[in-house]
Amino acid sequence: MKLKLLTLGLFLCFCTAQSQEYFPKNDGVKSRNTNYTVFKNAKIHLDAKNVLEKGMFAIREGRITAVAKSINIPKNSIVIDLEGKEVYPSFIDLYTDFGIPKPKRAENGNGPQYDAGREGYYWNDHIRPDTEAIAEFSFDSKEAEKLHKAGFGVVNTHVPDGIVRGTGMLVALTPEVSEGDRILDERSSQYLSFEKSVKSRQSYPTSTMGTMALLRQAYLDAEWYARGNAKNKDLALEALNKNKNLVQIFATDNLLNEFRADKVGDEFGIQYVIVGSGNEYQRINEVKASNATYIVPLKFPDAFDVEDPYLANLLSLEEMREWNQAPANLKVLSENKVPFALTTNSIDPEKDFRTNLLKAVEYGLTKEAALAALTTIPAKTIGKEGKLGVIQEGAWANFLITSGDYFEKETTLYENWIQGEKKVLNSMDVTNITGNYDLKIDNNTYSLNISGEPSSPKTDVKLGETKIGSKISFNDNWMNLLLSSPDTTKTEFIRLVANIPSKTDTFSGKAILPDGKETRFQAVRKESTDKDKKDKKKKEDKTRSIVAVTYPNVAYGFKNQPEQQNVLFKNATVWTSEETGVLENTDVLVKNGEIVNVGQGLSAGGARVIDATGKHLTAGIIDEHSHIAASAINESGHNSSAEVTMEDVVDPTDINIYRNLAGGVTTIQLLHGSANPIGGRSAILKLKWGESADDMIFEQAPPFIKFALGENVKQSNWSGSRFPQTRMGVEQVFTDYFSRGRAYENSRNEENFRKDLEMETIVEILNGERFVTSHSYIQSEINMLMKVAEKFGFNINTFTHILEGYKVADKMKEHGVGASTFSDWWAYKYEVNDAIPYNAAIMNEVGLTVAINSDDGEMSRRLNQEAAKSVKYGGMSEEEAWKMVTINPAKLLHIDKLTGSIREGKQADLVLWNEHPLSIYAKPEKTMVDGVIYFDLERDSQMRADIRKERNELIGQMLKAKNNGVKTQPVIKKEEQRVHCDLLEEVK
Known part of the structure; x- marks a missing residue:
């Protein structure tokens, strides 16, 4: 009995001493590896700007211990030769819900809920700064696998629920370590949004303006609470005060909400990191003026299926422009020096991330800016500068090994190392045979295109203009290629087999013809000619023809904002809305946005003269x-x-x-x-x-x-x-x-x-x-x-x-x-x-x-x-x-x-009508606000022609995209929303 009690005591002591550790999920003893791993002969991207050619670096116990052109190799080292390969810092995603279960929606009760549902917390359930991601986190191996394949090594995750969502945590996606070792920061940031918590039925707020007012009140209440004025304990306000020095990440779903979030932040001296919409290019000057760092989703709208002209007419110019312009958003942000990070939120990281990233590069985002958005900028934003997103001494050993430039489509991502742990994505021992070849078999020359990953290639084969059915397998450097007969009425095949031990421009092997005869084949890699490159570039440039942004970026927006003008309206019938009544054959002079003179025979004084003879001028x-x-x-x-x-x-x-x-x-x-x-x-x-x-x-x-x-x-x-x-x-x-x-x-x-x-x-x-x-x-x-x-x-x-x-x-x-x-x-x-x-x-x-x-x-x-x-x-x-x-x-x-009237000294809000303003036939020819003509009937006519031309251009681009096999979405008719006093939902 004493022995049992002693054993139990020792066990409890051990548990107490290890209280900050997690129990391993697998049985057995895991030994600690203190050896060095040294990588040599690699092209090392030290960060987004600096590259070390044929460099070396060493890692030990999850950290990088040395980086240089040449380093001393410790005795207990494993040396890996990366000749011909490139190394990048692995990527960081600051806006995810990785490892967090989907918040459970509150059950519907009887009628709306007006009071809070949580005792001891804030009066509104949607303010939840006390939420902690670490309390709900569980490592998701399946999702981690997708992120590994996209090149990510670290994510910031949170509970996506509520207006103030509580603290997020920084997690390494290390494949084979305990939970505790993965957690880099259990309180890395605080998250906010315009969305209510699904865990509560509390009615207020029902609108964006209500959310903003609630957030303002919560900040005021937190300051009041911090001064010790409250009679009762409020765990939510305590948490809000505790979290105020963390990075504040505000999630939005549209461009206007980005500005609204920044507005609230400015009022309380908070610089939010803003999760954007991807439409920042539409108001880039305002985005830049926010001084915010943005987290931008790599999600672009699909082209619309516009083959049916009747359906195409239902599509708004705004929607068409977004498809055309959105892929250039990151380029615009970068050129305007707006710091931004990228997120996989709302896309499949395995299927869509790299495709969309390369598309952004095609649309003008520099590779340097793209890499910074995935490494150094998110690291700096989350306070881990020099520890993440770089390859330097003392940083975490988080890096990627690739076959070449990561931002080129044909490059293969081989390995993703996280905290010094290797995750193999594609074997570096597999020969990369992708490319375009002339395939010569039995006096015939086929066109062979091999694409896809080196370990699972795909083929496209043509004989002249005839497409040939084909199937390829490539294992242990042995290629087997099956070709169908060009004559589809015959069930005949040519079987090819070859051993290709290393990348080469030419390989050959045995061919077995349909009659059983054996012969030799040869594949010779084709070099793209300058003409091919120019034709491809020309084709890409035409596809990427981006229409101009207008203000606002919808139909009838201005390409250049109209400016204030000095204007003299001559010989108008002027409806003053003053005691002077209606004045015939009268002039009105506008300068610097004000009405400066009303009378007859006025001189222009450098102002633009508008002949208003036979027309009526009124106040707006x-x-x-x-x-x-x-x-x-x-x-x-x-x-x-x-x-x-x-x-x-x-x-x-x-x-x-x-x-x-x-x-x-x-x-x-x-x-x-x-x-x-x-x-x-x-x-x-x-x-x-x-x-x-x-x-x-x-x-x-x-x-x-x-x-x-x-x-x-x-x-x-x-x-x-x-x-x-x-x-x-x-x-x-x-x-x-x-x-x-x-x-x-x-x-x-x-x-x-x-x-x-x-x-x-x-x-x-x-x-x-x-x-x-x-x-x-x-x-x-x-x-x-x-x-x-x-x-x-x-x-x-x-x-x-x-x-x-x-x-x-x-x-x-x-x-x-x-x-x-x-x-x-x-x-x-x-x-x-x-x-x-x-x-x-x-x-x-x-x-x-x-x-x-x-x-x-x-x-x-x-x-x-x-x-x-x-x-x-x-x-x-x-x-x-x-x-x-x-x-x-x-x-x-x-x-x-x-x-409200036409009188000297008033603001120049004026309308020039083509006839009596109370007539049903009257049309404004010009509408002026503060001396700026915002509506002009002649300009409107030109805009209509320009809109027709632009719509046709964009429809043509979408038709071409569909013909090229690009994914499309259906056109859905959108009814224009009539807005009155009793509209309860948000305006769409």
Whole structure:
């Protein structure tokens, strides 16, 4: 018994001493190899820039001990001669989920989940910085094999789940070691994304802007928590603070989200490493300005099958361009000195990685830049500079042995050494017989092409122009080749056999003819002639003809951004939208983006002169209620989303921007939707087509927010159990939040004050620092919101929709609120049954500031016609009707001192119409924003011709690609998404 206890004690002591080690998976004793392995006569790529010809290096116990032209060979060394071969550092992938099980989706419960599902953690389940990859990691030999074949030796892996995803780990793909020895860093980085956790059903956030707001709040809360202000322990915030000094890797899925991630990082002094989309070339200057290192997927879109001309017409120019341009993305990044690493994420590393890498090289990526993106840049990014991605003394012995230049298609990858452990991929003892040969048999000369891996070659044989069936095997340097008869009606074969012990330009052997006669054959390698090379190069260059990037990179984008001009409009009929009214035969001079003079007989003073005789010049149309140019409309996860802002989700590539300019619209208020009583903050935009999202924001405009009343917020037309469910509940939401806002404001001086982005916005509303535009329909709710606002000491700025405004116009005037309405919408849902087309005119007659809005991407480009309806229905004067789409919405947005009318000193937002602007036949000939002509009817006509030509060119390229055997994808018709207040999903 004592002996058993002693044995057990010794065992426990051993376990304690070895607590940081992993138990080996196999039985038996593994001896430690302390011998040196020395490699000589190799072409060694020390790093991406430096090469050592016929060099030597030694490794021992997983590390490189020496590298030089000549080194002393220790006595206990194994020497490997790599004559004629090349050595590269093995590759590093920083964005994988290698060895991590797929996160299990939360089971569907009864109704949505609003509160957190984890006790002791952050209030939102999608913030999961406490997740640790090492806790879920298990080495995946099958996936490791694929990565070995692609040349990878190290990966950074993580749990791809949540907005803040927790820590990743750096893992060596060493074939035969214990788990512990593979782990190079168990806390290598922190990962983030725009995607929610699948492990939780918690509703919030439902949008990209909600995700950004949540991330901002989490950072603020982590700082607050770090100061010791929290009463309760929060393991998520503790982890977020613990991880803040790690490399921060942010995964995105499109170019706009790349910029959005960088925006959040900049706000908190965090430089994210951004996992890109592969479309960085489309906005390369903005990408460069981010100062981020990018991790770029080696995934390119397949060509489309465009043989059916009807289906081809359904394909957008944007999709066609992406196929054509995306393979040059890495070249553009490199030329603009944007640091980037490559990832196998979203592709099969064994089948697609090298093919796509070589394609990128064909499209102009230098081999040096490609190697850096796979070695030194990821090593530096993850803090392992000098230890990984190089062949130098002290670095891990992670390297590849190849038959030649890795970036040439015919090169064979022989071995992938990781931590000094060899992984044989192709035997170096197998003779490489790939190439093109003249094969001479029995007075016939065949064309023989041998391709594929040396150990498993493939053949293509022709006799003249006739393709010959063939089958080859190559084992132990013995080749057996079977050729079918050129006459397919005969079952006859020629059998060839030869021993080929070393690479040679000529080999020969025995041939057995169909009649049994034996003879000799000879294969002579063919050298590509200069003409062949030139023809091949010419063919490749034509295939790789890359169309120009435009801004934005969609149809009607500009190849060069239009610039501000000094312009003199001569002899126009000028609709001033001022007390001066409509002026005949009048000139308007624009300089430096402003209107500097309005009058007759003005001189140009070096300005471009535009003859506007017989034409009408107006201020640009302003749409007070728009949902164009957005990637999301609603954040519907809570009944208040005052913390989110539409400025975060501006989409400058939306074709509706151009269409609106073509309809004379120059400024819009991009509103949050109507999913909740207190919606998100607005974005007031100048429609600067081709500019960035940030450049479109009207900086001088005051801040606004969207409120909503009626059916949408109580979820009458879709299933939902979120409070409120009744109109009474809607009122209570406002009362509760405004009460909380006052209490929050009073708590700002408290020692443990916690900054709350939602409450900060509510306080701005209460103090009149942020104006309210409220979605509304029926008179009872209009009255209710005015009374609630007055109770808390502020005014509602604008009621939008307001289709029963004619019933309460006098009370609205007393409150001081304006109206932005539809011209003649009614009866599209129950609460608008009392709408009438006289609404705008009645409210205007009472003395309200009235605007006509769109709430619709199609209607917004013909708001001039919508304004004209009040002339018909309400008997309004033409000038008063025109003001409802120019100066009146400017007044509602508090930008009337800057735009909305034609007067000296105002911004040059102008439209030149070919005839009376209220006519259904009127067309804008030129639309100017801040003195820049963003729409020009003549240029539009030329663009249409250019687009037709470009489409035909790209269709031709795709047809040629398909004929060359390139993989294609089907054309799928995409319906254009109509965006309104009630859109809950992301805009596609």
